[in-house]
Amino acid sequence: MVHMADTRPLAPPLTARAAGYVGCRTCGKATPMPAEICPRCGSTLHSRFPRSLQRVMAWLLVGLMAYIPANLLPMLVTTTLGRATPNTIVGGVIELVHYGEWEIALIVFAASVLIPVSKFCVILYLVWSIHRRSRLDVHRRIVLYEIVEFIGRWSMVDVFVVAILTALVHIGFIAAINPGPAALFFALSVAFTMLSAQALDPRLIWDTFEQDRAPNG
Amino acid sequence: MHQGRKGQSRVQRDVTGPMPGESYLACPTCDVLYLEVPVPEGGRLRCDRCRTVLMTNRAGAMDRTLAAAFASLILLVIALFFPFLELSIAGVVRKASLLDAALAFADTLVAPLSIATTLLIIVLPMIRALALTYTLLPLRLGHPPAEGAGRAFRLAAHLRPWAMAEVFIIGVIVALVKIAGLASVTLGPAFWAMTALVLLVVIEAVSLDEWSIWQTLDRWRHR
Numbered sequence: 001m002v003h004m005a006d007t008r009p010l011a012p013p014l015t016a017r018a019a020g021y022v023g024c025r026t027c028g029k030a031t032p033m034p035a036e037i038c039p040r041c042g043s044t045l046h047s048r049f050p051r052s053l054q055r056v057m058a059w060l061l062v063g064l065m066a067y068i069p070a071n072l073l074p075m076l077v078t079t080t081l082g083r084a085t086p087n088t089i090v091g092g093v094i095e096l097v098h099y100g101e102w103e104i105a106l107i108v109f110a111a112s113v114l115i116p117v118s119k120f121c122v123i124l125y126l127v128w129s130i131h132r133r134s135r136l137d138v139h140r141r142i143v144l145y146e147i148v149e150f151i152g153r154w155s156m157v158d159v160f161v162v163a164i165l166t167a168l169v170h171i172g173f174i175a176a177i178n179p180g181p182a183a184l185f186f187a188l189s190v191a192f193t194m195l196s197a198q199a200l201d202p203r204l205i206w207d208t209f210e211q212d213r214a215p216n217g
Numbered sequence: 218m219h220q221g222r223k224g225q226s227r228v229q230r231d232v233t234g235p236m237p238g239e240s241y242l243a244c245p246t247c248d249v250l251y252l253e254v255p256v257p258e259g260g261r262l263r264c265d266r267c268r269t270v271l272m273t274n275r276a277g278a279m280d281r282t283l284a285a286a287f288a289s290l291i292l293l294v295i296a297l298f299f300p301f302l303e304l305s306i307a308g309v310v311r312k313a314s315l316l317d318a319a320l321a322f323a324d325t326l327v328a329p330l331s332i333a334t335t336l337l338i339i340v341l342p343m344i345r346a347l348a349l350t351y352t353l354l355p356l357r358l359g360h361p362p363a364e365g366a367g368r369a370f371r372l373a374a375h376l377r378p379w380a381m382a383e384v385f386i387i388g389v390i391v392a393l394v395k396i397a398g399l400a401s402v403t404l405g406p407a408f409w410a411m412t413a414l415v416l417l418v419v420i421e422a423v424s425l426d427e428w429s430i431w432q433t434l435d436r437w438r439h440r
């Protein structure tokens with residue numbers, strides 16, 4: 001017996017672009033093409049960000065380049081009684097584990113290693129999926145995009161930790177904490193990957209879905 | 218468009234093509250076109266295809282946004298002028314204000330970073346709170362929007378990812394745990410002001426409905 005699935009024909013959603021409109025991502029207003037400035041909020045209008053993927057990849061690449069010295073060079077230098085001990089990001093996490101501060105070690109590890117690395121991977125995956133016109137689970141890809149957009153800034157935590165320690169721990173000869181060069185590289189890496197995520201136009205993810213559904217279109 | 222919560226009726230997606238003279242919205246995530254209709258009270262408009270929340274109409278949303286923005290402004294000023302943290306090791310006391318923390322890198326190897334931290338912790342959150350207050354206060358009082366309100370509101374939207382007061386406070390807590398065994402730390406009023414700011418950031422993020430405010434600004438312009 002043939003089982004008939006309950007499929008109702010769905011009216012194909014009309015996108016602003018297909019209707020000859022440009023949607024403003026700031027205020028939502030759709031304006032008939034051609035339009036360069038949004039009449040409601042004054043933002044520059046793009047039906048899709050121009051060269052979105054190139055810009056995403058460019059920012060991602062410099063972000064990745066900054067992330068390498070951020071991990072190899074010392075993040076902070078602790079000087080106790082005249083003896084300086086440099087510590088990298090991962091070194092700092094290991095030290096926290098050593099002192100039994102599991103929760104804090106986890107926060108620093110998540111912010112400085114887990115989030116940046118998974119962010120690199122997710123952005124690469126999204127760019128690849130758009131480039132290949134993958135129709136793999138559009139909804140899940142949008143969720144990934146939203147997570148990456150939201151979570152990126154939290155990586156900055158470790159830079160602030162170093163700032164506070166530097167400001168507070170300066171007790172003459174007894175103890176002093178100073179930032180290492182990795183602090184600068186790490187902050188740059190976070191900023192660059194934030195710009196990378198911002199350059200990604202989520203509408204491109206949905207475009208691939210549509211082209212897939214209507215191969216002639 | 219779906220109308221969440223109260224209204225269960227569905228507004229038909231525009232499939233026949235837009236009509237001139239009508240006002241339309243486009244989903245920022247998937248670009249589906251919608252006829253611009255008023256949101257029912259207490260309701261929420263979601264994109265039919267990708268489920269992105271487009272607009273809400275919650276009673277007092279603008280009040281909450283404005284209150285949160287204005288209160289953050291006050292808390293930031295308090296945080297700037299009151300003691301932040303005080304550390305003592307073996308009788309030696311060291312005080313740090315919020316500005317000291319922001320400028321901690323100024324005379325170190327990574328000096329340029331102090332500009333970034335000052336912007337992220339103090340300047341940008343302040344500009345953002347100011348811009349929101351500037352835009353919303355006249356609207357709330359029933360006055361026409363202030364000169365350049367649109368520009369201010371756009372600025373606030375652009376600055377949102379870069380205003381990191383709440384990220385900073387997590388960093389402070391991590392740092393305090395790190396030195397907890399080494400020294401005793403006293404938390405000043407500025408610390409509590411910054412902690413309260415985190416709550417306000419959340420309230421503001423939940424209540425701010427940008428598209429509705431743009432609609433309101435637009436209506437005033439065409440009056």
